[in-house]
Amino acid sequence: xxxxxxxxxxxxxHAQVVIETQAGEVISTHFEAMELRGFxxxxxxxxxxxxxxxxxRICGVCSTAHHLAAVQALxxxxxxxxxxxxxxxxxxxxxxxxxxxxxxxxxxxxxxDRMGLSSIFEDGDSEDSEKIRGEIxxxxxxxxxxxxxxxxxxxxxxxxxxxxxxxxxxxxxxSKAAAKMREQLAAVLPLAVDLIDxxxxxxxxxxxxxxxxxxxxxTYYIAAIGDRDHNFYSDEIRVMAPDGEICDSFSGREYRDYxxxxxxxxxxxxxxxxxxxxxxxNSLARVNMGEKAxxxxxxxxxxxxxxxxxxxxxxxxLYDLARGIELAYGIERALSILEEPLDNExxxxxxxxxxxxxxxxxxxxxxxxxxxxxxxxxLISEANFVxxxxxxxxxxxxxxxVVAERYIDANKVDMELEQAVGRVVRAFDPCIAxxxx
Amino acid sequence: MKRFAVLQLSGCSGCExxxxxxxxxxxNYDLEYMTLVMSAYEIPEVExxxxxxxIRSEVDxxxxxxxxxxxxxVIAVGTCAISGGVANLGDRQAVNEIFLNExxxxxLPDILPTCRPIxxxxxxxxxxxxxxxxxxxxxxxxxxxxxxxxxRTVCQECGLKKERDMRPKHLLGFQQGEVxxxxxxxxxxxxxxxxxxxxxxxxxxTLAGNPCVGxxxxxxxxxxxxxxxxxxxxxxxxSHMTDIPGTEIDQALRSPQLSMFLFQFADYxxxxxxxxxxxxxx
Numbered sequence: 128x129x130x131x132x133x134x135x136x137x138x139x140x141h142a143q144v145v146i147e148t149q150a151g152e153v154i155s156t157h158f159e160a161m162e163l164r165g166f167x168x169x170x171x172x173x174x175x176x177x178x179x180x181x182x183x184r185i186c187g188v189c190s191t192a193h194h195l196a197a198v199q200a201l202x203x204x205x206x207x208x209x210x211x212x213x214x215x216x217x218x219x220x221x222x223x224x225x226x227x228x229x230x231x232x233x234x235x236x237x238x239x240d241r242m243g244l245s246s247i248f249e250d251g252d253s254e255d256s257e258k259i260r261g262e263i264x265x266x267x268x269x270x271x272x273x274x275x276x277x278x279x280x281x282x283x284x285x286x287x288x289x290x291x292x293x294x295x296x297x298x299x300x301x302s303k304a305a306a307k308m309r310e311q312l313a314a315v316l317p318l319a320v321d322l323i324d325x326x327x328x329x330x331x332x333x334x335x336x337x338x339x340x341x342x343x344x345x346t347y348y349i350a351a352i353g354d355r356d357h358n359f360y361s362d363e364i365r366v367m368a369p370d371g372e373i374c375d376s377f378s379g380r381e382y383r384d385y386x387x388x389x390x391x392x393x394x395x396x397x398x399x400x401x402x403x404x405x406x407x408x409n410s411l412a413r414v415n416m417g418e419k420a421x422x423x424x425x426x427x428x429x430x431x432x433x434x435x436x437x438x439x440x441x442x443x444x445l446y447d448l449a450r451g452i453e454l455a456y457g458i459e460r461a462l463s464i465l466e467e468p469l470d471n472e473x474x475x476x477x478x479x480x481x482x483x484x485x486x487x488x489x490x491x492x493x494x495x496x497x498x499x500x501x502x503x504x505x506l507i508s509e510a511n512f513v514x515x516x517x518x519x520x521x522x523x524x525x526x527x528x529v530v531a532e533r534y535i536d537a538n539k540v541d542m543e544l545e546q547a548v549g550r551v552v553r554a555f556d557p558c559i560a561x562x563x564x
Numbered sequence: 565m566k567r568f569a570v571l572q573l574s575g576c577s578g579c580e581x582x583x584x585x586x587x588x589x590x591x592n593y594d595l596e597y598m599t600l601v602m603s604a605y606e607i608p609e610v611e612x613x614x615x616x617x618x619i620r621s622e623v624d625x626x627x628x629x630x631x632x633x634x635x636x637x638v639i640a641v642g643t644c645a646i647s648g649g650v651a652n653l654g655d656r657q658a659v660n661e662i663f664l665n666e667x668x669x670x671x672l673p674d675i676l677p678t679c680r681p682i683x684x685x686x687x688x689x690x691x692x693x694x695x696x697x698x699x700x701x702x703x704x705x706x707x708x709x710x711x712x713x714x715x716r717t718v719c720q721e722c723g724l725k726k727e728r729d730m731r732p733k734h735l736l737g738f739q740q741g742e743v744x745x746x747x748x749x750x751x752x753x754x755x756x757x758x759x760x761x762x763x764x765x766x767x768x769x770t771l772a773g774n775p776c777v778g779x780x781x782x783x784x785x786x787x788x789x790x791x792x793x794x795x796x797x798x799x800x801x802x803s804h805m806t807d808i809p810g811t812e813i814d815q816a817l818r819s820p821q822l823s824m825f826l827f828q829f830a831d832y833x834x835x836x837x838x839x840x841x842x843x844x845x846x
Binding site for chain 1: 572574575576577578579580581582584585587590595599600601602603604605620621623649650651659662663666667669670671672673675679695696737743745768769771772773774777819820821824
């Protein structure tokens with residue numbers, strides 16, 4: 128038996144892919160998350176009200192999602208409804224995170240695969256590629272920064288935000304600050320649209336070179352987005368069947384009836400399934416489920432995507448293109464929310480802490496995130512973090528098998544396999560710090 | 565151009581993400597290694613090595629020891645590298661045993677008994693505390709002559725108005741919704757320790773209505789001292805500005821969300837480390 132190990136880079140955290148083969152036959156393809164900090168164990172005994180400050184530290188990339196999921200889980204346990212203005216400001220945090228994340232995944236993590244570089248910070252080897260790189264990097268970081276600035280505005284700081292509190296948010300956004308943010312977002316929108324087009328074309332070039340969009344098995348998709356539009360602030364998870372029909376939906380509170388989590392001895396991440404079936408979450412799931420958003424660039428990219436790839440689209444490298452639609456969505460949607468008055472009403476309601484159980488659900492960039500707490504004597508007695516990346520682990524391993532079988536035969540291993548493994552994993556944009564927590 | 569590398573041990577990537585926002589380095593420094601943004605398998609010889617994350621597994625330890633011999637200057641970045649950080653909470657006796665049992669996996673790197681700061685294993689030239697440090701602070705360490713003016717404390721950078729007549733009798737919960745946006749959080753009864761936490765962050769939390777949890781560690785006045793000395797000074801601030809009983813403050817200071825930061829330069833987890841000299845702390 129031969130074991131091939133591929134260390135991974137340009138993803139969040141420490142992971143590797145291990146492929147076992149025998150006489151050209153692929154025995155297994157494992158996605159191995161290698162780190163563990165143990166949040167679920169040691170938050171036991173922590174005062175419940177401190178969770179919104181502690182749990183963002185699960186991940187510096189996804190801290191906004193954890194911050195909000197924690198606040199929602201406590202609100203659920205205490206029976207508190209935050210006021211509408213607080214929800215709007217929280218949505219702005221989510222959108223800031225979406226802009227930041229999709230821009231990072233597209234232009235920092237996966238763009239080098241389309242240009243034959245090891246990093247966008249590396250000089251290109253030809254004049255042409257250097258020119259494209261030079262044009263892209265500065266603008267990409269500017270777009271990304273608009274996302275982090277939006278989180279800072281709505282959340283106080285862009286890594287480990289602080290402004291969401293049980294019952295609401297600590298303050299609104301005054302009209303001057305909102306106008307300044309609008310100006311910044313309006314300035315980066317055309318840059319983003321242009322970059323999305325460039326990225327799309329480079330992706331088509333990559334696909335022409337390698338032949339296809341990767342594993343295109345028809346699969347179940349899950350996402351916690353509203354049914355009318357692409358709203359990231361929904362209280363239910365919907366399931367799309369492989370044929371594209373919405374076949375199920377459930378609240379955060381019901382997750383154990385629908386999702387099964389299992390551990391493995393080769394990864395600290397484990398995996399989830401839906402009624403025994405492989406699921407996919409993240410951008411492609413949302414784009415497959417989403418309808419027109421009423422936002423011009425978003426709808427233009429969505430229509431182009433549907434026309435090119437149908438509904439549902441299954442090729443895994445389409446995840447990367449779907450992120451482009453969402454990058455446009457994040458900017459356009461934030462622009463429209465920032466038009467509204469954001470400091471004219473109460474941003475919080477009073478509450479009384481009580482013991483019990485609470486669930487917080489948020490659609491993070493990588494899919495539905497659930498925080499589930501049991502509270503006794505105001506202390507956390509049990510915590511479960513249901514992590515988006517973990518929903519995708521089985522889909523990642525299936526897609527790895529497709530490339531392994533393609534590039535390995537009895538006589539040789541095609542060296543393209545290493546690139547292919549990287550492309551597969553990055554399409555899912557996994558976050559290992561979250562997945563293992 | 566100066567060459568630098570970023571080694572990430574067990575952490576959350578927050579420090580790396582903050583560094584990405586400090587874009588000024590892109591034109592002036594050669595990034596040689598940082599797996600978050602680059603495919604590279606070995607750290608080459610570099611002038612500056614930034615290390616984030618604590619030593620949680622045997623693989624962390626191996627990578628750390630190999631990396632430091634390649635660098636002229638080693639900088640510990642963020643709470644996890646300096647103290648073990650948030651993962652240190654897993655070393656509390658009550659949960660440590662459960663954690664280590666549950667963490668056991670046949671095919672994965674061994675988890676070490678405790679999560680350790682990097683200077684328990686290697687020499688560190690500079691410490692950059694913060695969870696995470698702000699992009700400006702990253703630039704301040706990368707540049708040889710930092711032009712960033714760092715205030716002594718977060719309190720000085722915050723500047724929210726102190727009200728002599730506003731003397732709360734009890735602490736509010738750590739975070740309640742209603743925060744008056746222009747008045748000192750201590751006067752409002754929040755456990756804000758920005759009065760003695762080192763500055764440099766521009767008080768982003770307190771100005772957003774959130775009490776300072778001390779992620780940058782103590783100011784120079786306390787950094788070489790036992791954490792009890794810092795605690796006592798926080799007590800003094802509260803007895804001076806409020807009527808909150810000292811026992812209430814003392815108990816609250818030991819809660820997890822603060823303890824992940826308050827001991828980072830002193831005596832956390834009994835590591836028996838000598839204090840870090842203040843000249844080495846940004």
